[in-house]
Amino acid sequence: MADGQQLGRLLLIQIGDGGSPTETFTNLCGLKTRSFNMSASEIDTTIPSCTNPGGPVQKTSRPGISNRTFSGSGNFVSSAASDIFMNHVRAAEAFNAKVIVPGDGTYTGSWMVTDFSFSGDVEPNMEFSATFVAADVLSFTAEA
Template sequence: MAPVPRVTGSKLLVQIGDGASPEVFQHDCLINTKRGVQFTSETNETIMPDCANPEDPAWKSVTKDGLQATISGAGMLYSASLAEWWAWYNGDNAKNVRFNVTPAGYWQGAFKLTQFEVTADGNKETATTNSTLVSDGPVTWTANP
């Protein structure tokens, strides 16, 4: 049996597009310790009665109604990025973002910055950030060749 190849955290990169044509995607050092992507869906449920056995509990049927991706990131405060991230949070604009999983490929879509936090636990502790990006439209997967 062949072992599963490891993908380390350094191979997961949140890359933000610069809006140019062609667009260039760069990893921002503000997200430098934790990063993740979560996919969720809104659903509608329908109880499907069993006509042959109406006394029995009926099974639910689930229909997906809406899809969403959420990227979370955290790290030590990278002050060079603060002004750009603050402007992104303060506006309603989406930026094209890639969640790169090297060497497999990447998810890409438009994302809005919906949560941005800067904290420190004490006077001598390193300041940290937490951020949440929520998809604004479809997210696609592109496999690396």
């Protein structure tokens, strides 16, 4: 692989098992497509010139609320880790997870599932899709 390029399959979400004092994180298995979005709302700070109000106006902004979202879909794989994950989904509760972004780093903290669905046809494997959003402030560890 060329220098600097990263494999998309290494973009992962790991679900925490809730263990104490040491929590174990396990890959959410079965994902074939995945994406991680970082965005912020835009706060308009534009002010027309006080000395030349009829002149051109330069739009200006500052960052507002930041948003971190992970989404993925693929084959549903039944396991102890998926049981833990599905219990969180059914209870509509926040849980600890890590999103590992190759070439960037790891976003760790409380996440929640805002959208989950199962799907399937007659012959292929049952599939699922899920959207995760940060439920609290995340910590970031840059890739070494």
